Amino acid sequence: MDYTVLDCPDPAALARFYEQVLGWRTIRAEDDWHVIEGAPGQRLAFQLAPDFVPVDWPNVGVGIHLDLVVDALDPAEEWVLSLGAERVDATPEHPTFRVYRDPVGHHFCLCLRD
Template identity: 45%
Template sequence: MTIAKLRVVALDCRDPLALAGFYAAIIGGTPVRDETDEDWVELRGHEGTTLAFQESPGHVPPKWPSSDGSQQLHLDFTVTDIDAAEKQVLALGATLLDAGPRGRSWRVYADPAGHPFCLCAD
């Protein structure tokens, strides 16, 4: 028996609308600002768990790799062509953090707000 159902994964950032646009270009959906809380933007209309973005004026990007525990979490995205997907996320403003050894099936990037995420070959 489960206790709860995951409703949303929320990322703190300085500009929630811009970061929602970045992820909309990767996984689809439309950034929608909450009518009652202008600091909250959800990415709607894509498959999977809701991704949300909350304004945090003092947001400090996590470090990667983290030896001090500042990373806290990252997102993994499955792609069919990792090289093509890499070109697309870099064009959107991502930063390559770790390409790994040749032939590794995943690579690590940072989004424009500094949150790490991985592209993983299907």
């Protein structure tokens, strides 16, 4: 199985956040490992890492992040903020995407569909 894995202090909680953001479902749930799935082949996993510390973007760089394509930025932003995300880039030079942190501190972007 191929999937992206995010380290986090609480895999169940972060899996629930992304289930709601993406509209996916849990296909595997263990104390230290959760996997959610969308369309066949689209999976995201969450691995227990009690000492996880998010990167200090933009000071250190972002490393890896998720780009989530949306039809409209404002309603998508309202949705992710209501689920516990935090917007970290309000730069007007980027009219087609916005940068956020999930509740643990991983970065993701909402990107406007072409």
